[in-house]
Amino acid sequence: MSEFSTWDVFRNLLAAVPWTIYLSLIAFAGGAVVSLILLSLRLAFPRVAGRPVHLYVQVFQGTPLLMQLFLVYFGLALMGIQTTPLLAASLCLSVYSSAYLTETWYGCVLAVPKGQWEASSSLGLPHWQQMLLIILPQALRLSVPPTVGLMVQIVKNTSLASIVGFVELTRASQIIANATFEPFLAYGAVAFIYFVICFSISLCGRHLEKRIRI
Known part of the structure; x- marks a missing residue:
């Protein structure tokens, strides 16, 4: 019989929750920064930056995240860069999420009705003012549901960080399972x-979506 009670199992798993949330926040924040840069380039210079950004998105969307994690973790070591599981997982998840955020937000910008683009152009505003004052606020409302959905996916994808030794929820559960049998x-x-973490994010997303629509 195991010497560990059910509470011991939950208590030790709950200790790993902050690391899962921490990694998720790093991945989303890093991905958001990169995707905003790529989105700005794609919108400002469609002919020059359009294809490179599209290729970037296709590469990271079209390859398994687990393989990307292995390549980053072992690739940094081959380059002579001292790496840690947290660094490798943060970098990999940030790049991975940036590919999805870039495509999602770009689609939201294109989803703004054509009449809004024509109306903003008729005002004679510079391109950056047109985007900042008229197009992006409307795209922001459209982007809430898919962005929240991606946040949920990021939380679940942090479980792959266990493969390189980062102790988050999944890795903690493996250790506990081996100890308790x-x-x-x-x-x-x-x-x-x-489920609790992801469901909470979904509820917050629904609340934010309702607030924005008011």
Whole structure:
């Protein structure tokens, strides 16, 4: 019989929750910064930057995240850069999320009705004012649901960081399962915690969407 109680399992898993959230926030923030830069280039210089940005998106959307994580983790070491599981996971997830955010936000900008583009052009505004004052505020409203959905995906994708030794929820559950010999309890508990985190994000997204529409 295992010496660990159900509470011991949950208590140790809850200790790993902040690391999962921390990695998720880094991945989303880093991805958002990169995607804003790429989106700005794509909109400002469509002929010059359009194809390179599109290629960037296709490469990172079209390859498995696990393979990207391996390439970053071992690639940095080959380049002589001292790496850690947190650094590799943060860099990889940031780049991965930036590819999806770039394409999502670009689609939201294009989804703004054509009449709004024509109306803003008729005012004689410079391109950057046209985007900043008229197009982007409308695109922001459209972007809330897919962005929240991507945030949920990022939280779940942090589980892959366990493969390089980063101790977040999934890695913690593996350690606990090996120590308690109760894998169903450990993995069932971590699945429940992931659900609570992701469901909370979805609820906050719905609330934000309603506030923006008012």
